[in-house]
Amino acid sequence: MSYFKKMDNFLIARTNKYNVFRCLVRQGPINRAAIARLTNLSIPTVMTITAELLEKKVIRSIGKGESSGGKPPEMLELVPDSYYTVGVDIGRTMIRLVANNAAFEQRASLQELTGNPLPAKDFVKRVSGLILRIIHMLHTEKEKIIGIGIAMPGLIEKETGRVIFSPDFEWSSVPLREWLLENLPFTLLVENANRALALNESYFEGEEDQNHTTFSVNLGHGIGAGLVLGEELYMGAVGASGEIGHITVERNGPLCMCGNRGCLEAVASGDAIAKKAKSLMEKGRAPILAELCGGKGHEIEARTVFEAAAAGDPEAGKIVDEAAEYIGMGLSMAINVLDPDRLILCGGLMRNGPSFFEKIKASIQKHKMKQTGRELVIFQGTKGENSTAMGACRLLVNTLWNEQRLPI
């Protein structure tokens, strides 16, 4: 019966150890008295636990700190390279890998053009190869790799790590985790890329208040999002939450890749923006846009549409404005239903200058419920191109942490 959590001395000891370790990760270098204060544990308990962690070499002494009166206390800190995690972002354009140590310092990174993801089995084998290569780059024993987090666009089956459906990759029912495990004898977690990104973007080093409700949206070729409660990713019943790209924003709108009509993704994603521009040019409109493309209208990307809009092309401007309007509409829905205190906008579309961000904010202001008295902070994602891979690492560590399976 799930609602009874057994409390016993073993659980206390383990939880106390985790709290001391977490305190060292977060606050180190730190002395034992400070740990005791922050964790509410007694000094003898902290001494026993730190002795064990020192013995296991996951923490180390770095000598005496400053005295606050008596003799100067011994300062302890995490041994950053006591273990490693690998994060993989399987994107439609690039595959990006990072290897982090226990302190989340990046120890290696690797990236490669995605190319053709079919046949899926061959592609997955290639990803396995990349993972083995980055592990090799760490020059460490295999035992120090505590696990691998994979971020993949599309719907992922939570329990099995199977890709149910990924339109970008034209995959359906691909047993990604199972196939990776054939070559990789590691703990392996597969998560939706938007949610992995959301987790990483919501995390801020040294932030005191850990109780934020953060909604983070990825605006790129497609549109997806993740909800982060405190430091935990909201999963939903089957792990299919955050699919804001497939909410209907235009009842009889254009057809979406998911099969429905008028989805946010079908009217406001990078792909939708490019598609609209292409159709305009075919009709001989949008002259600046046509010039910027230099006749290669069939290769047009959202970026070019933003450039044309900035250069004063009214038709391109209209496409951009409309996308911002729809995105603000869609995000307002999430705001009204989820009541977050932080909203983070990430992804390729946000790299087209500050005015798009301002337009989305104006649309949110227009569409969200106004009387809530809620202080909603809206900002752009700041964590760069490896953020999704980092998020996959964080999710792995969170999972091992919750299951108390870290090697401490």
Place this chain on the structure above:
Amino acid sequence: MSYFKKMDNFLIARTNKYNVFRCLVRQGPINRAAIARLTNLSIPTVMTITAELLEKKVIRSIGKGESSGGKPPEMLELVPDSYYTVGVDIGRTMIRLVANNAAFEQRASLQELTGNPLPAKDFVKRVSGLILRIIHMLHTEKEKIIGIGIAMPGLIEKETGRVIFSPDFEWSSVPLREWLLENLPFTLLVENANRALALNESYFEGEEDQNHTTFSVNLGHGIGAGLVLGEELYMGAVGASGEIGHITVERNGPLCMCGNRGCLEAVASGDAIAKKAKSLMEKGRAPILAELCGGKGHEIEARTVFEAAAAGDPEAGKIVDEAAEYIGMGLSMAINVLDPDRLILCGGLMRNGPSFFEKIKASIQKHKMKQTGRELVIFQGTKGENSTAMGACRLLVNTLWNEQRLPI
């Protein structure tokens, strides 16, 4: 620092006591060996705790049960009337009060027409009077009332119980909790009515699996919802979650009471349905509807529109169909973003025959993302007219439970 939960012997003892008590509430009558098995506690621990609970008279012995071989074990159960809670549903039409005992058996109920809710201060005084009356009806000592839960339509400030905005009541910034406390020396919690209802509707007596993700929507004069994770209500950052009535479903739709355009509530709530019908009749259309109203078109309610639709009035039928379409669209958004495994449709609109429910389901099927592999169960709320007041009680008990403030 919020992420360190202190573990000590006091917390263990308290948690164990709560687990034993919960087991008795849920599974009683039950013997000590069965409690030990269900809670993973040792028999001596269970004996100590049950002795304390017996001493405090919150549980009692009901004699010997059936033997499974040895001597027949003593059966224990909750003393249902060891304490009471009061739940108040301040609705726009009716004020409903229930008083429950510890076993959630209803011991008293009371209801009264809401009437004019202005001036707010006088109205709140009247509500205080009703609460004192239902407490009087219990014929018990004041000490046995562990608290009062209030459910109120509108936006409630989580920390203070202030009504920020309630369009139905034409209230803004009414210090509801503060005013009630002037006459009621009790623990007092104010919650949004839709969320209170959601909590009660998501609860099923004796259900084994407590890990559902339930989204429950109230379709009435207005439209609002609540998300229930396991047995806990999802709150959001400031307690303004679940406002699905104010998501935009029609970009340039009619004006909503919240000040925005095209909100779900403005096109599909009971009020919106009545308003559309009124406007049709003013134009001399919808003949069956006009006949059903008997010339009193200005008093038309959604119910009459449903009756006219059932009787074959094509214009009334169109209004009903469109409402169902929009509701399904709005709910699909919540489904795509929240990934629930249960969706419950409640409220006055659902009491207009089974075809409306079927139409909403069809619209959800059309608009939600289809590839998730999610097994979503959709059903109608079943808990009757006191469900919101019951939900207010449940929320109060959950809160006291989480804060370990139950009198056990």
